[in-house]
Amino acid sequence: MTNTKNIFPGLIAHCKEYGFIFPSSEIYExxxxxYDYGQMGSELKKNIRDHWWKNMTQLHDxxxxxxxxxxxxxxxxxxxxxxxxxxxxxxDNKDSKKRYRVDHLIEGFADEQLAAGHExxxxxxxxxxxxxxxxxxxxxxxxxxxxxKIKCAISGTxxxxxxxxxxxxxxxxxxxxxxxxxxxxxVYLRPETAQxxxxxxxxxxxxxxxxxxxxxxxxGKAFRNEIVARQFIFRMREFEQMExxxxxxxxxxxxxxxxxxxxxxxxxxxxxxxxxxxRYHDHVKLAHYADAACDIEYEFxxxxxxxxxxxxxxxxxxxxxxxxxxxxxxYFDNDIDVSTGKPFGNYIPYVIETxxxxxxxxxxxxxxxxxxxxxxxxxxxxSRVVLKLPAKLAPIKLAILPLTKKDGxxxxxxxxxxxxxxxxxxxxxxxxxxxxxxxRMDALGTPFCVTIxxxxxxxxxxxxxxxxxxxxxxxxITKIRDIVTKEIS
RNA sequence: GCGGCAAUAGCUCAUCUGGUAGAGCACCAGUUUCCCAAACUGGAGGUGGCGGGUUCGAGCCCCGUUUGCCGCUCCA
Numbered sequence: 001m002t003n004t005k006n007i008f009p010g011l012i013a014h015c016k017e018y019g020f021i022f023p024s025s026e027i028y029e030x031x032x033x034x035y036d037y038g039q040m041g042s043e044l045k046k047n048i049r050d051h052w053w054k055n056m057t058q059l060h061d062x063x064x065x066x067x068x069x070x071x072x073x074x075x076x077x078x079x080x081x082x083x084x085x086x087x088x089x090x091x092d093n094k095d096s097k098k099r100y101r102v103d104h105l106i107e108g109f110a111d112e113q114l115a116a117g118h119e120x121x122x123x124x125x126x127x128x129x130x131x132x133x134x135x136x137x138x139x140x141x142x143x144x145x146x147x148x149k150i151k152c153a154i155s156g157t158x159x160x161x162x163x164x165x166x167x168x169x170x171x172x173x174x175x176x177x178x179x180x181x182x183x184x185x186x187v188y189l190r191p192e193t194a195q196x197x198x199x200x201x202x203x204x205x206x207x208x209x210x211x212x213x214x215x216x217x218x219x220g221k222a223f224r225n226e227i228v229a230r231q232f233i234f235r236m237r238e239f240e241q242m243e244x245x246x247x248x249x250x251x252x253x254x255x256x257x258x259x260x261x262x263x264x265x266x267x268x269x270x271x272x273x274x275x276x277x278x279r280y281h282d283h284v285k286l287a288h289y290a291d292a293a294c295d296i297e298y299e300f301x302x303x304x305x306x307x308x309x310x311x312x313x314x315x316x317x318x319x320x321x322x323x324x325x326x327x328x329x330x331y332f333d334n335d336i337d338v339s340t341g342k343p344f345g346n347y348i349p350y351v352i353e354t355x356x357x358x359x360x361x362x363x364x365x366x367x368x369x370x371x372x373x374x375x376x377x378x379x380x381x382x383s384r385v386v387l388k389l390p391a392k393l394a395p396i397k398l399a400i401l402p403l404t405k406k407d408g409x410x411x412x413x414x415x416x417x418x419x420x421x422x423x424x425x426x427x428x429x430x431x432x433x434x435x436x437x438x439x440r441m442d443a444l445g446t447p448f449c450v451t452i453x454x455x456x457x458x459x460x461x462x463x464x465x466x467x468x469x470x471x472x473x474x475x476x477i478t479k480i481r482d483i484v485t486k487e488i489s
Numbered sequence: 490g491c492g493g494c495a496a497u498a499g500c501u502c503a504u505c506u507g508g509u510a511g512a513g514c515a516c517c518a519g520u521u522u523c524c525c526a527a528a529c530u531g532g533a534g535g536u537g538g539c540g541g542g543u544u545c546g547a548g549c550c551c552c553g554u555u556u557g558c559c560g561c562u563c564c565a
Contacts, residue, residue, distance in 0.1 A: 009558070012557085012558085013500080016500095017500060017515095023556075023557085029539070029554095029555050029556060030556055030557085031556090032555085080565095081565080082565075090490095161490095224564090224565095226564075227490070227562090227563060227564080230557090231558090375526095382526070403522095404522075434525065435525035435526055438524085438526085439525070439526050442525095451523095451524060453523055465524080470525070472524070
């Protein structure tokens with residue numbers, strides 16, 4: 001860390017004080033790991049979202065956007081592997097405080113027995129475990145652990161808690177009539193947005209006459225019932241993802257994976273954030289669907305953490321959906337394969353995914369922008385808090401400040417306001433000293449302030465003041481709009 | 490999930506060993522002010538996170554709980 005002082009607590013306080021982020025339902029003591037975006041935060045978040053959306057859809061060939069529902073058919077999550085892979089029963093050792101997946105604990109025991117030559121026992125235990133797991137019989141599984149005196153590797157004791165299910169997906173009742181017996185009307189709140197893209201692969205490909213390689217982008221909320229959710233908005237239970245699934249010809253995944261790795265990092269750097277704050281982290285242990293994966297990590301005030309993932313998902317998802325839905329997830333490729341001289345023909349496309357957390361990007365941008373400056377001189381102590389937000393992301397682009405609220409200055413200011421407000425977000429303020437107003441705008445990250453004074457009445461010029469340098473210059477009123485527009489586009 | 494620390498006005502913090510809750514800034518209404526915060530007058534704002542307990546009396550002591558930060562743990 002370059003900064004010796006931890007700016008994180010100050011940043012969190014700043015977010016609340018200036019209307020960026022509030023704890024959810026705060027008057028009721030809040031809700032753990034849920035946050036609301038305030039009047040400034042929602043603008044900044046929207047600007048980040050729009051910036052990503054424009055970059056991915058408008059500025060890339062062959063990428064279109066969709067907006068899928070949060071509710072999806074329950075089979076989606078069977079096909080994706082979320083139900084089978086992420087509903088594992090867990091058990092804690094009370095002495096070591098270590099938590100185990102029950103199946104891992106028992107399998108570990110079986111391996112030990114096998115190594116010790118007790119082949120029969122090992123087989124018997126595993127058989128028993130599989131039967132109990134299939135029935136979700138937690139009492140039986142606990143008994144199996146107790147009966148075999150399976151010990152914790154760390155504490156060496158058999159002092160276990162009851163077996164508990166940690167379900168990372170939120171569920172709710174679908175339809176107004178509660179489930180009765182056999183009819184299960186449980187639906188999940190999506191734990192990732194990606195599946196909304198996969199299930200629409202055929203719809204988009206056919207209705208948009210999309211030709212491989214092409215991408216589908218989406219921004220939306222996702223929900224995960226995190227066991228430990230912390231570090232402000234870094235890990236929330238309700239969060240927003242910006243994802244793009246890029247469909248490609250099998251065999252080309254390596255080059256496209258590298259392409260998107262580079263392309264996505266370029267997007268981050270274009271915001272003016274220095275490259276040494278970023279690094280790639282290649283996954284060694286790959287998820288069940290991936291043949292290559294890496295994270296783009298950013299040096300947050302609490303260390304390097306993942307902000308975006310680039311995954312080579314193979315044809316896992318589409319194949320799974322084909323199997324569960326019985327719909328052919330095929331693409332017919334008319335391009336000629338030079339090695340055979342014939343078209344590539346039918347295949348299930350491979351997928352490269354780029355997935356970035358919008359809330360994490362928000363925190364990244366804020367972390368980078370937030371600065372506590374000491375402007376003191378020997379005569380006078382002085383300081384300011386400034387958000388050096390990229391101009392295109394700033395919630396307010398231009399503050400329009402009459403130097404006094406008399407002598408017709410507010411009227412001129414109002415005219416400037418009317419001329420600009422349709423093009424970008426402006427803020428008018430006539431209260432308090434000019435210095436105080438500048439500092440308030442610094443704290444909100446407003447890149448430009450223009451001040452109307454008596455000279456304005458004579459020659460139609462104003463003072464423009466720049467946030468980062470605090471320098472001022474005299475410009476004609478007619479140039480204001482161009483200067484701001486140029487910087488925010 | 491375990492451990493540590495914390496919670497008093499919008500913000501930052503005081504209130505000495507338990508004895509009527511205070512300041513600065515911010516805010517609101519005015520005054521003043523011609524270019525970088527903290528000028529003047531007046532005003533509003535707190536059941537001290539929430540719930541119990543001990544005590545004649547609790548912001549302060551005890552228990553519980555909620556939320557946050559930090560260290561472990563976990564993270565498709």
